[in-house]
Amino acid sequence: MLSLFSLPGVINQAEVPEEEYLVKLVANLVKTYIKTDNCLNLLALPMTDDAANSTASKLVQELSAQDRTIGVLTKPDRVQDGENLEQWIDILNGKKFKLGHGYFVVKNNPDPRVSHAVARHEEDEFFRETEPWAQILRSHHERFGTLKLQGVLSKRLTAQIRTSLPQITDRVRSKTAEVITRLKELPEPPKGNLSLKIYEKILAFESEMRNHLDGGSEDYPFQKEWHAAAIRFRDIIAFSYPRLSLTDPLTSKVSSQLAYRLSATPTPSALHSEIIALESDEEGGISQRYTPTSTPKRKYPFSKSSQVTPIKRSRLNDIPQYTLTQENKSSESTSVDRSAPYAKRFTLTEIRHILQDAHIGLPNQIDPKATKRMIKDSLTGWDEPLKDLLRFTEHTVIAMILERAASVFGIWRGTQFFELLEEICRSFFEQRLNEQIRWAERVLTVERQQALTLHEDTMRTASEKAFTTLDKACRNERVKAFLYHKDPAWDDNLSDSAKIDRIMKVSDAQLGPNPYLHELRAISDVRGYYECAFSRFVDVIYQGIQTELLTACRNDLGTVLKERIGLGEKDGGFTLEAV
DSSP: OOOOOOOOOOOSSOSSGGGTHHHHHHHHHHHHHHTOTTOOEEEEEETTSOGGGOHHHHHHHHTTOGGGEEEEEEOGGGOOSSHHHHHHHHHHTTSSSOOTTOEEEOOOOSOTTSOHHHHHHHHHHHHHHSTTTTTTTGGGGGGBSHHHHHHHHHHHHHHHHHHHHHHHHHHHHHHHHHHHHHHHHSOOOOOSOHHHHHHHHHHHHHHHHHHHHHOOSTTOOHHHHHHHHHHHHHHHHHHTOOEEEEEOGGGTTOTTSOSOOSSSOOOGGGGGGOOOEEOGGGGTOSSGGGOOTTSOOOOOOOOGGGOOOHHHHHHHTTSOOOOOOHHHHTTTOOOOOTTOTTOOEEEHHHHHHHHHHTOOSSTTOOOHHHHHHHHHHHTGGGHHHHHHHHHHHHHHHHHHHHHHHHHHHGGGTTSHHHHHHHHHHHHHHHHHHHHHHHHHHHHHHHHHHOOOOSOHHHHHHHHHHHHHHHHHHHHHHHHHHHHHHHOTTTTTTOOHHHHHHHHHTOOHHHHOOOTTHHHHHHHHHHHHHHHHHHHHHHHHHHHHIIIIIIHHHHHTHHHHHHHHHTTTSTTHHHHHHHO
16 A cells, blocks of 8 residues: 655754653654655755754664655755855765665745746756756756656655565455455344344343343342442442541650640630540441441440430331441441541541631530531542442443343344444443433432431431540540650550550549530531431432333333334335345
8 A cells, every 4th residue: 555644844842841742752753654664755854954953864864764765955046155055965976964765956936826837847947047056066957856856756656566566465365365254254144034033132132131130040140240339339438437537646745735634625726735636536437337347346335315215216217227237247248448548537626627617606506507518528538439330330231231232143243233233232321321320420419419317316326326436535545645644654564454454543533524525526416417328328329220220221222222223114124134
């Protein structure tokens, strides 16, 4: 195959810094073409420049392409006498920058309105009447002018084509043999009522889709695999509950900045020295229902107010709640990243500032705006788990559809009809998937727009459990700070049991009131709502994908195939036979 490529001029530097990448880009592009062994190169050199500075000429030499290159010298009317002229005479005589096919000199009229014939006449007149071309370099007159270059190019290209003909012939023969082999592999055209045969195949395809999407046996594992992905999605969202990070002053060993106060609630100006710190919230979560699958159940003492009465229990039984029990850990749960990368982590400082931003002027009262702000921040990590579930759904469902299509219609694999079937299946699923993605985005947006729930008892119980857990963790750190203040080496050379004994002996009277109860109550309320919100969100997403996307693939894909192929239409059989 003969191809002509007009390459951009090689440049040494860009006009603006933003286009610096073009220098390397153009050089690499030019190299890609001129290094080909059967490529005939035209190297254009303006006679207004020093040939030794030509980057394009340098590339030809680097790639050893001189023997396949024709030099074209331009702008001969602007060449100067002296050393500049001498270098071009040496180049034409083959003394400098020698090329395999030598050099030609051309002169073009810069006015695009001048016709080709007029330009060639002017060019011929220039070389006949202008020095040094008319007399000094007359011996090279066969290389002056565009028409002379055109004639040489025609001969060179003809020779190049003749050289390539054997290779082209071999490739044609190889391709012909390949086509004949593939034609032999194609099935015989179906005989009889083609529409009926296709209709029967589509019915079999619909049956296969129902079996795989309904599941129920090891022969149809799709539902089992997708359900496992949904369980993992649930576990990740569940374990992404908002955390409370405390800053431990003991790690810095600064005794003057303690994490407890024996007096009243600290003022904002003293806040920096009063934050208890510990990744305490990573140690167990707000309740057992949020414990990751590999963690054993923990028991926490709950206050009397958090006990579930028989009446409450009867109400809660009607509310779907997610609990990782020992029974379902082995069969239902999946491994969850213990680092909880999608969880929002609040500090006491951050919570206090949020509460102060929404202060309503009443002591010990939390403005609902502050709670809603923290809730919204706690839901920011739901995007990626949702995207992961949708990506998994996309890959597994389309793979299952195409596998079923290949199983049923495989006798026509490699035909245009089979390609049409695959295109219909892909188009159908892509449309339904995009609708599902837009719906899931709306569900997520609704969750973030406003915190709402009717499950008051569920939220209250979860909030109280969270508060009990966090208050206990906070007290432990205050006790450690108290002991450290009395004796910085209090825990040196003590066994674990001795340390626990020392901690247990510190009384609430010694510690004084917890200055962070307000903040702990705020984060506990957020956690209580999170339990309601995440359970609702996970169920809605799970139900939506099952009842809309998967149900559409189960019930509607076969119908779409019949319509798109043309079954039942007056000329449907003719159309299929033509395909």
